[in-house]
Amino acid sequence: LSDPVSDLIDVENREVSVAALHDPDLYELEMERIFAKAWLLLGHESEIPNVGDYVVRLMGEDQVIVARAADGQVHVSLNVCPHRAMHICIADSGNARVHKCIYHGWAFRPDGSFIGAPIEKEKMHGEIKSKEQLGLKKARVTVYGGLVFATWNHDGPTLEDFLGDMKFYYDMLFCRTDGGLEILGPPQRLTIDANWKTAGEQSACDGFHTLTLHQSLLEGGAMAGEENTEHESAPAMYGVNVSGNGHSLRCIPADTSWAMMAGKTHAGMTDDERLELMPPPGITKDLLPQVRKNLSAEQLHVFAKAPPVVGGMFPNVNLLFIYSPLRDGTLGSAMVMHSINPKGPEKFEWVTYFFAEKDTPEEVKAMMRAAATQGTGTSGVIEQDDSDTWPHMSESARGVIGRTETLKYQAILGETRPDDWPDKAKVYSGFSKDDAQWNWWLAYRDLMLAEA
Ligand code: FES
Missing domain, CATH: 2.102.10.10 (Rieske [2Fe-2S] iron-sulphur domain)
Known part of the structure; x- marks a missing residue:
């Protein structure tokens, strides 16, 4: 396979062959050209x-x-x-x-x-x-x-170069407090019978699935919209996707999150007032001075306007730094990262790491761990939905007819950067679309062809 992807990824029509989710030869090359090369x-x-x-x-x-x-x-x-x-x-x-x-x-x-x-x-x-x-x-x-x-890859790009412009946004999640992150207990691990790319490309801001796959969350009120607004039925469908080098994050407007979780809006407030009223997920009010000290004015503006909450890092990281309602009805937050570790063309290990800021009070850490487990742990209400779909897609790719079909990424509108958004990475605002996920596939293609 000197050129393993030209027949599988149709750049002009923005389609990917379903066969890419199964091919054993392709898998071996992915191990050499992606997993032995990427950070x-x-x-x-x-x-x-x-x-x-x-x-x-x-x-x-x-x-x-x-x-x-x-x-x-x-x-x-x-x-x-x-x-x-x-x-x-x-x-x-x-x-x-x-x-x-x-x-x-x-x-x-x-x-x-x-x-x-x-x-x-x-x-x-x-x-x-x-x-x-x-x-x-x-x-x-x-x-x-x-x-x-x-x-x-000892001679390849530094991690900073690998992250590129997206480091601006990842710093907002990983480098915002003096003490930094702390892991909450050992990771959970689950083996899923699916190709690693099913979860990998979804991690690149697949917003569309929220409306249907996670409908039970909407119906249960966990992601309910504000009445009489355009966000009423699908608040999580609106946001700002940021993308670069195959990495991406989905920023959900603070107003929407506030409406979703607390049934209120804080439109019209200043950045400072918004941050004070509803700090980003994982940040307690007493940590806000540290966040203000460690981040730039541009980063604080993004936090106040639309904090990055879900997304991933190319090739195999999924992350959720989200507001999460607790069973007692109070508003908590969860900070979770998953790594997607391939174990053959039809199997991967889904590893779940739970985090809090190190300086978070211990009782809040316990609440965050509970919220993360209930939502995004192995048996959590969110991940149970997702992990149910991936094996189906892999099985589709095993069929001699199924593998002749394509994955379609035509919902591409190009960059739409809000006026006051920093000039960092590619920015796609508004209703969910395919741009960031297609960028994931382009990054995949670039690495797979690098040695062809
Ligand atoms: Fe390790 Fe022999 S000492 S394999």
Whole structure:
């Protein structure tokens, strides 16, 4: 497959072959050209606060050890023993100053460097390589807002370049308080029988599905509209999508969110008044001074006008930083990130990380964890809807006739930037449309063709 996507992605008509959701050869190339090249989310450094702490995560189908080493830094090493390819870490997480392979006893530090092996000289027949050559394969790491990203592409773009203009918006979510984010407990993990791209492209601001797939939420009042307005039946359908380098976020007007959740409007207020009345999801009022200090005036204006609340990061991150009603009727918020880890052409692992700002009061963190679990956890009312659709799409792609169909992205209107919106990334405002999702596919195509 020298050019794996020209027949699958019809750029002129903006259609993608359904076969792309199944093809095993294409999947192998995705592992090489996307998952071995792109920056991937592996978790948060608050999961491994102490020297020796580690978690085992996936980069594509490769297991990696994410560990805090003696230098205090986060290191990411391939969890493959250089002796006979045994996994070094068998547990999902723990603390170890030495990682010793259970097969023949080779030992490694948390930074991946080789310490030694039992009967080292005898085993090597005197031809022992230098210890530097026997360490675990290392990934390139960047910690951004406490989130741990890694890539095998040591000579490729920095994470900052990879995020491009979208970093302006991600900073608003990950770098807005002095203490930064804190993870709330270990992640939830669920295996879904579907191709990873079903969830991946949906994460690029598929607003349309809210109206139908999540109709029960609308009917239940969790996303009810304000009476007698254009948003009455579908408030979440209106917003501002921002997109760049395949990444995207959906910003929902604060007025709409306020109307949806509290049945009130605060139109006509200044940015400061709006922020004070209804801070962005995940921000308690006592954290507002920190947010004002850490963000620019442009970022604060976006927060007051239409905070980014859902979306993703190319290629395999979905995020929701949302207002969320609690069972007792009060208004809470949930901060959640999912990573979509491929495990074959028809299977992926859906990992759910729950967050709060570190400086959030403990009782509010508990409420946020509850709200996130109820809404976006493995058994949450939102994700149960979504995870029901993805296997159907994958099954469609298995049929010899089904795979001849196409995914259609014709709802494209081009950029529509509100007058007072910052000049950052591509901006599409108004009713939901396909632009951001199509940009996801273009980014996918670019990477898949990069080595063709
Ligand atoms: Fe690890 Fe032999 S496979 S020491």
